[in-house]
Amino acid sequence: MAYSLVIKDGIVVDPFKGAREGLDVGIRGERIENVGRNLAGERELSARGRYVFPGFIDPHVHLRDFEWAHKEDYETGTRAAANGGVTTVAEMPNLPGHPTLSAAVAAEKKERANHAGVVDVLFWGGVREDNLDRIEEMPGEVVGYKIYICESTGGLYLPIDLLDRALQAIESTDRPVTIHCEDHATIEARRHLYDADNGISHCDARPPDAEVAGIKAVLEVSYSHNATINIAHLSTSRGLREIRQARKDRFMDSTVFCEATPHHAYYNKFAMLADGETGKARKMNPPLRPDIDRQSILRGLREGDINMVATDHAPHTWIEKMKENPSGVPGLDTYGNFVAWLLVEQGISAKRLAQLTSYNAARFLGLNDRGMIESGYLADIAIIDVSTKEKVRGSRHQTKCGWSPFEGETFPGRVEYTIFRGRIIKKDGKIQA
Secondary structure, three states: OOEOEEEEEEEEEEOOOEEEEEEEEEEEOOEEEEEEOOOOEOOEEEOOOOEEEEOEEEEEEOOOOHHHOOOOOHHHHHHHHHHOOEEEEEEOOOOOOOOOOOHHHHHHHHHHHHHHOOOEEEEEEEOOHHHHHHHHHOOOOOOEEEEEOOOOOOOOEOOHHHHHHHHHHHHOOOOOEEEEOOOHHHHHHOHHHOEOOEOOHHHHHOOHHHHHHHHHHHHHHHOOOOOOEEEOOOOOHHHHHHHHHHHHHOOOOOOEEEEEOHHHHHOOHHHHOOOHHHHHHOOOOOOOOOHHHHHHHHHHHHHOOOOEEOOOEOOOOHHHHHOOOOOOOOOOOOHHHHHHHHHHOOOOOHHHHHHHHHHHHHHHHOOOOOOOOOOOOEOOEEEEEOOOOEEOOHHHOOOOOOOOOOOOOEEOOEEEEEEEOOEEEOOOOOEOO
């Protein structure tokens, strides 16, 4: 009996075996049933010369629905994800007016996302002093927990002296935790340095020292707990060094993950002074760093010290960015472009990229049904064409905000097809009949 869909003659990428050329992927319904040669399907899709990756998993996005739906919503955000080859996203809890601080709110968001989304949306539960006694009620609705040890959008700041208590509560849920590691006191002491008319001053007001101090404090507290933690959007060479040291000296290799964003790997802080208004819009937390830090992030991705690529997709409208310039940039539409750049121009192996973009995130989030192209796994697949360059035009993207921090950049490849649970998603985010 023929498969419902066969991806023919592709370069199939495995997080352990690497890139294997000339293989077919046989799909029946929502799952992969076979990986081999000379497979026949009711429908066949040629992938000759293309890289066939497990669908990308982004563990760190902000989809903005409900109160901030004018910036993004579950429909446009998941279409943007599919456009970038991302088939699973995990949404952060810090939506102003609607933070995910209880199981009921998580269930409400899940219901809306399941109705409107075109890929899977998972949810992080927020942690704040006033909901520490509700953490144990949430694991049925959330994939893990998010802690901010500095003030950020949405008011989910948790003072560092409450981290021990929070991790104790999280341990009982058997869920991981992602932590925004910028030291609150360091940022408060430098708040006066920020000048809205001088974009790069944001980098000085939130210096590398803030991240390093935050990481050191978090690692010190985490050492006495069994919770699996992820250091969010790592941006500094010294921060990565602290993580390496903790893994080595304290045997925390299996309990401490870290992620890095495309923008911290691609740009240094002087990109905020370049490209006119687009440069101004490249403001996020943590901010862009000196090039020595950017190069360290690339080395960490190449060598595996950094475990995951996460976009921190945080859209705002262009008018908002040009006026108040809130922190955050979109990134889902360009995920596949960035993967092609790492593969072609940075020499990171396809095998490593499969780990960084899918397998490690699946392992961290406890998702045993995705992250590999093997029999029995969900047929979530991203097909990357590195024979065709693509110039970024945010106006063509699926994100509602309609702009990109990579505006005008030319990447050495693009997502040709995204397949979610055996169904092809077209570039406009619609399921192909």
